[in-house]
Amino acid sequence: AEDGYELWLRYHPLTPGQAVLYRGHTAELIIGSTTPTQIATRNELQRGLSGLLGQDLPLSETVTRDGAIIVGTAASSPLIAKLRLDIQSLGSDGYVIRNVIVDGHPATAIVGGSDIGALYGSFHFLRLLQTGQAIDHLDLHESPRIKLRVLDHWDYLNGQIERGYAGASIWDWWKLPDWRAPRYTDYARANASIGINGTVLNDVTGGATILTTTYLQKVAALADVFRPYGIRVYLSVRFSAPIEIGGLKTADPLDPQVRAWWRAKADEIYQLIPDFGGFLVKADSEGQPGPQDYKRTHADGANMLADALAPHGGIVMWRTFVYSQANKDDRAKQAYEEFKPLDGQFHANVLLQTKNGPIDFQPREPFHPLFGAMPKTPLMMEFEITKEYLGFATHLVYLGPLYEEVLSSDTMERGMGSTVAKVIDGSLEGHALSGMAGDANIGADRNWCGSDFNQANWYVFGRLAWNPTLSSRAIAEEWVRMTFTNNEAFVKPVVDMMMGSREAAVDYMTPLGLLHLMGPGHHYGPAPWDASESEADWRPVYYHRADRQGIGFDRSSTGSNAVAQYAPAIAAQFNDMAQTPERFLLYFHHVPWDYRMRSGQTLWYELVAHYTQGVDDVKQMRATWSHLHGYIDEERYQQVATFLAIQEKEAQWWRDACIAYFQSISGRPLPPGYAPPQ
Numbered sequence: 224a225e226d227g228y229e230l231w232l233r234y235h236p237l238t239p240g241q242a243v244l245y246r247g248h249t250a251e252l253i254i255g256s257t258t259p260t261q262i263a264t265r266n267e268l269q270r271g272l273s274g275l276l277g278q279d280l281p282l283s284e285t286v287t288r289d290g291a292i293i294v295g296t297a298a299s300s301p302l303i304a305k306l307r308l309d310i311q312s313l314g315s316d317g318y319v320i321r322n323v324i325v326d327g328h329p330a331t332a333i334v335g336g337s338d339i340g341a342l343y344g345s346f347h348f349l350r351l352l353q354t355g356q357a358i359d360h361l362d363l364h365e366s367p368r369i370k371l372r373v374l375d376h377w378d379y380l381n382g383q384i385e386r387g388y389a390g391a392s393i394w395d396w397w398k399l400p401d402w403r404a405p406r407y408t409d410y411a412r413a414n415a416s417i418g419i420n421g422t423v424l425n426d427v428t429g430g431a432t433i434l435t436t437t438y439l440q441k442v443a444a445l446a447d448v449f450r451p452y453g454i455r456v457y458l459s460v461r462f463s464a465p466i467e468i469g470g471l472k473t474a475d476p477l478d479p480q481v482r483a484w485w486r487a488k489a490d491e492i493y494q495l496i497p498d499f500g501g502f503l504v505k506a507d508s509e510g511q512p513g514p515q516d517y518k519r520t521h522a523d524g525a526n527m528l529a530d531a532l533a534p535h536g537g538i539v540m541w542r543t544f545v546y547s548q549a550n551k552d553d554r555a556k557q558a559y560e561e562f563k564p565l566d567g568q569f570h571a572n573v574l575l576q577t578k579n580g581p582i583d584f585q586p587r588e589p590f591h592p593l594f595g596a597m598p599k600t601p602l603m604m605e606f607e608i609t610k611e612y613l614g615f616a617t618h619l620v621y622l623g624p625l626y627e628e629v630l631s632s633d634t635m636e637r638g639m640g641s642t643v644a645k646v647i648d649g650s651l652e653g654h655a656l657s658g659m660a661g662d663a664n665i666g667a668d669r670n671w672c673g674s675d676f677n678q679a680n681w682y683v684f685g686r687l688a689w690n691p692t693l694s695s696r697a698i699a700e701e702w703v704r705m706t707f708t709n710n711e712a713f714v715k716p717v718v719d720m721m722m723g724s725r726e727a728a729v730d731y732m733t734p735l736g737l738l739h740l741m742g743p744g745h746h747y748g749p750a751p752w753d754a755s756e757s758e759a760d761w762r763p764v765y766y767h768r769a770d771r772q773g774i775g776f777d778r779s780s781t782g783s784n785a786v787a788q789y790a791p792a793i794a795a796q797f798n799d800m801a802q803t804p805e806r807f808l809l810y811f812h813h814v815p816w817d818y819r820m821r822s823g824q825t826l827w828y829e830l831v832a833h834y835t836q837g838v839d840d841v842k843q844m845r846a847t848w849s850h851l852h853g854y855i856d857e858e859r860y861q862q863v864a865t866f867l868a869i870q871e872k873e874a875q876w877w878r879d880a881c882i883a884y885f886q887s888i889s890g891r892p893l894p895p896g897y898a899p900p901q
């Protein structure tokens with residue numbers, strides 16, 4: 224049965240027409256099998272090639288015929304050393320895939336800067352076959368632009384997942400360290416296939432238990448499984464752990480005993496896990512403990528942990544998602560206000576992990592103003608892969624365009640072209656450390672992600688972490704071909720559907736720069752009317768600020784002045800209602816209902832039109848899918864069809880609820896021809 228377990232690594236037989244393309248180039252496999260990574264690479268190639276081509280490739284020590292595939296590194300293989308391929312500049316994770324001649328025989332060389340590079344190259348080679356590309360004129364040179372490509376799991380030790388919509392955690396803490404479920408290896412394969420090289424196993428708001436010896440042994444077992452695939456483990460740590468599990472009276476980062484406790488804890492971890500990656504920290508945010516509890520700064524806290532890890536080569540990913548004082552005038556400003564003054568104070572092994580936008584993973588936000596504002600500090604991107612605000616498991620929303628929109632935004636930090644991608648890959652300011660994190664959507668469901676299409680969001684995250692300038696459309700196409708079929712009649716409409724899906728969700732949930740209209744707490748479905756509880760800044764009404772005159776949050780110089788956190792040229796643009804891109808209009812301005820939009824319509828009519836457009840787009844997605852019956856297996860086809868029906872019903876719910884509510888505030892008539900709820 225097609226339960227989606229294989230993800231994009233399906234390796235089902237190619238059609239005879241496709242297989243014929245590869246026949247002359249897949250005659251034998253020459254690959255070392257000394258190290259665990261080499262063995263993993265060989266196993267993957269054998270599994271992939273025999274699955275795709277329907278026959279096993281003979282292993283060989285030397286090139287004996289045309290069409291050999293030679294895999295390895297110059298250091299591990301004299302045959303490869305003799306090829307003298309220039310791969311130095313590509314670094315250890317990089318690789319070259321190239322057609323060469325060996326002893327008169329045409330061959331394909333997959334050469335890594337290290338064993339891991341060769342593993343990445345092998346996955347790339349398999350992808351070429353999976354996506355039906357020619358392999359007879361290859362000269363590919365690849366290396367990752369970002370150093371740390373990390374999944375953050377929000378998994379609690381009791382198996383629950385914060386914002387998880389795909390079942391329970393895949394980490395079976397009760398059976399670890401003895402039972403190493405085969406799924407852990409499949410997890411590592413899937414991640415390595417897209418270049419992910421780190422995983423934070425536990426939630427950022429969990430307790431300190433993970434740092435006890437008992438749990439560290441379990442963590443070490445997972446690290447052992449992941450190591451051959453180039454994946455390091457990291458842990459989220461609770462700032463007050465020295466109190467909770469260390470018996471100390473304080474967690475003050477400048478207290479010598481606290482510092483000694485963390486040093487000893489780091490030493491213990493590295494005894495068990497020599498290549499441990501480091502710590503992720505959520506501090507002084509949403510009730511979490513942190514250095515501010517002791518009147519210290521984020522830099523004091525991060526540096527203390529960094530110093531404990533530094534002797535072992537570990538790093539700290541310190542989150543900038545701080546969000547503490549309920550009555551600040553504008554939540555969007557807090558991170559910049561707290562962190563910007565600390566630029567230059569962080570030790571060399573600290574990255575500041577910053578969410579893509581200033582609020583919280585909304586369907587659309589402008590890029591976070593910290594990108595481009597802290598030149599002396601490596602900023603790490605945090606994207607949310609799990610669709611907390613985007614319809615959980617069932618809504619089909621491909622996040623590639625969201626990620627791409629943020630990465631290609633221009634911060635103007637050093638003039639035009641200072642994109643967010645260049646800030647986070649370190650190239651703009653010459654930082655050696657760089658990183659991208661994705662809050663994982665993985666759970667124990669058979670299909671890992673709660674829906675087949677959610678797998679694409681894990682995939683696109685990994686591909687963009689490898690190279691943040693890739694096109695999300697090209698990535699979608701790769702994924703569709705690998706996950707479903709190479710049949711063009713299927714690929715083209717499905718890629719188009721994916722590419723439009725995020726804008727559809729923006730339209731039926733939060734168009735024109737609105738955000739956080741979701742029901743508080745669960746974040747599913749519309750509740751723009753919600754003004755409950757005293758913490759006013761957590762409620763939808765606080766974000767949209769609709770009144771009789773208009774709607775939107777004034778962040779211009781007449782309002783909270785959050786615009787001033789951007790570079791001057793961008794601030795000037797966002798400060799001016801007429802120049803603000805309409806997709807961000809109500810994020811930056813409180814706009815009269817009768818304001819004329821670029822279309823010539825009033826804001827009120829335009830708002831209604833966007834909501835209706837969102838519903839129409841989902842109807843179109845459903846229609847597209849209904850024409851694709853028969854191209855893929857029945858199981859996955861039917862589930863997608865059913866989920867799209869749910870999405871259409873709920874898009875309609877969003878539209879009707881939001882328009883009814885906003886009309887009760889605006890008092891404006893509905894546009895002529897508006898179809899009321901059925």
Ligand code: GCW
Pocket residue numbers: 377385386427428505544583584611
């Ligand atoms: O988006 C919010 C989520 C919380 C999450 C928090 C964070 C891990 O609603 O569930 O907690 O962000 O990123 O810290």
